[in-house]
Amino acid sequence: MKSEEELFNILKTKFNENVIKLVKQPIDPFIICDPLMINEISLYLLSNEELLFDNLMNLSGVDDANGKSTPIEGIATIEGGTLSVYYHLESTKFRHKVVLKVCTPREKPEVASVALVWRSADWHEREAYDLLGIKFLNHPDLRRILMPYDWEAGYPLRKDYANPEFYHGMKVPY
């Protein structure tokens, strides 16, 4: 069992500036990391004998909606700000947990893929790509997963998403 503080210090000494900071909150504190280094941090967390984070419980993409919001015809269009990805990790041997977070700019959301570290991340990352448009670099098979493969109206879970008028000639809003 290691506390978040200890884990943060271990990571900080190993990866120094790539592990940005520990955000303390009453429930589930999280560690903010560099989005392009997350795969190496993950690999370290998985393979280190004292950490052994072998279970990726959850991977969720989030639209932080912290940019400049300009309402156009009732729908806010957001510029700037970040999209982020949360990783909930757990070690089935040591029973400790950690939450990692990476933030990536909304205009060019790119995160290194961890699908080859934990295979369970494969579909989770596809989902985050599908619904939020976060590009996972070096993902083995980054396609849409829940939405139709030919959905062109953007990424539905973004806060500034607007439904298209028509999809294949079918009226969408009803």
Added chain:
Amino acid sequence: MIIYDFLYKFVFNITQSAAIGDITAMIISGALPLLILVLPFTLVAVWLERKVSAHMQDRLGPMRTGSHGWLQTVADLIKLLQKEDIVASDNDRPLFNLAPILVFAGSYLVFAALPFSSAYIGSNIDLGIIFIIAASGFVVAGILMAGWSSNNKYSLLGAMRSAAQIISYEIPTILVILTIIMITGTTNLRTLSEMQTGHFWNWMIFGGAGLSLSKFLFIPFMLIGFVILYISTLAEVNRTPFDIPEAESELVSGYHTEYSGMKFAMFFLAEYANMFAVSAIVSAIFFGGYQSPIGYLGNTLGLPWMIPIEQFLWFASKGVFFVLVQMWLRWTLPRLRVDQLMALCWKYLIPIAFVNLIIVGLITVL
């Protein structure tokens, strides 16, 4: 044959033509009773299957149409008659239309050689058993045609499996039948039934008629033969646990996926007709055919005309009994996988049947 003679004389007297008399008498005495028998039987069997399965599963089954739903199959048939006959544009039309007819004809043909009673057999041919095996080969062709012409991958897979299965399982069937032929020296089903007359200890399953040492030696091998024959006939009519060609959870419903309306009904009726046919063969070979196990009421009462009727009833009830066993198995057992099915046939049934054949042959010679 009494009926045939009577009809022949009757028609001949009217038309003065031997050919017309012969054909009319043949149709009326031979083919017609079969049609009258087969169609209602399949209707009853389908209803029975639904009721049997329902009661096995703590359900009631059809209850609305008629008392305990006995008219359900009739209603279904009427529904199927009204249905649109869908032929998809990619289907191979001639083959697609021909296949159900071929399948139904194949299974109907088998009935021609079944000895229903000493007084009635559709066609008393000497090669009765061989004819039945040959006729059931039609079914394979029909199924393959159906699968191929449907132009559907599932149908094709189903048809291929079905053809492979039926052809494989014909081998143990024939091997078992050969052992019987070796003992009795006949392939005529009527003669075979007549040889098993008397009481049930004269049935082939108990070593046949007569009281010799060989009769008792035969008994265990006859039992093995019966089990092999029953399993392989089950496989030949595509019933669970060998319903792999139709496997609804894998192949949707195999070769008849694309069929609708009356064409589908023909496959369906053929299946049930086949069920009875193979059961009848099993009972004709091992269980005395139409012979009563306990003697005839007609003999006791001194009314000889009753005997053929009693025989018919015995034959029908033996057939229906084996059909019920088939249903029982279907609603109890899961389904084998296609390679396991083949393994069962080629690795177990055929070698056992072969050894059985050799041993029985040796006993017969000695």
Added chain:
Amino acid sequence: MAIKTEEMVLNMGPQHPSTHGVLRLELVLEGEIIQKVIPHIGYLHRCFEKHCEAMTYPQVIPYTDRMDYLAAMGNEFGYAITVEKLLGIQLPERVEYIRVIMGELQRIASHLVAIGTYGADIGAMTPFLFAFRDREVILNLFEITCGARMLYNYIWVGGLSHDLHPDFVRLTREFIKYFRPKIVEMNELLSTNRIFIERTANVGVLPLETAINFGITGPMLRGSGFKWDLRRDDTYSVYNKFDFDIPVGEGKVGTVGDCWDRYYVRILEMGESLKIIEQALDQLPEGDVTSAIPKRIKPPVGSVYKRVENPRGELGYFIISNGTTSPFRVKVRAPSFVNLGIMDVLCKNHMVADVIAILGSVDIVLGEVDR
């Protein structure tokens, strides 16, 4: 002319009797041997996560029901305790006990469907109907509790919508008495059936290492021989007060982690659930079940990830609150979604018929996969 062989692509689904819903599997075949399985999902996508962002916290509950519609109680349970953790409220004892009873009854009902449909997938229809007959009794219990048989909206944030029906305890005890022999019956009919074992043993073997790396949870993980149950290992509600075993796959008839093990773990879990229900009924405290329900749910800013052991595995809710009455983001870690991701690995070099056997043993609910 050179002989050319070509792989056949077979589309299984979205309309297929044994894909358990609208799942489409693209099978690349060589003969009848699977080279590759490509699952295509999303046919039942109903934008659950997007909907949540427009709803207040209590309004989300009916939507959670519709994810894993065979274990709706479990979904509500998970969502309620996640929001409660965010709010930091204490619940009356009675609420916790009733929730556990409901959760375990739902587990039995859900496993019954899993087992029954598995039988039907393998080709035995009778176990399927037997399982549904017994599930009916559980659904009746739910019906007298909250009026609904499938989508309950019963477990609310901070409490329950109704107290138990006066007859509930008696009827549940009767059910336990009725159901114990039925498990034995199912074992006789299906688990020990020679053909069933032939079809499932040594098929779709899932090694433990792979299972953990793929994030597999629930009966599938336990089938691979890992004693891991969130009710015990990351305990929530009052599960630590009950005495129950965690059945794991032992490879009794084949290899550890084959389809039969996964199936049999479910059978054993039903018995364990009965044990929990019995103990919970014995200890059931008196009290008010609605007293702790907050009038207005407005959690503080923060994020929380909480998980529960649903019949299909680890059901996790990740909720971000921005301090308003509706969640900023809800992400559901659906067990079926993650478990389905392993199909390709499990099915390789098996036959078409085995795909059905493997998919049935994974036990997915498409409502949850697609959300």
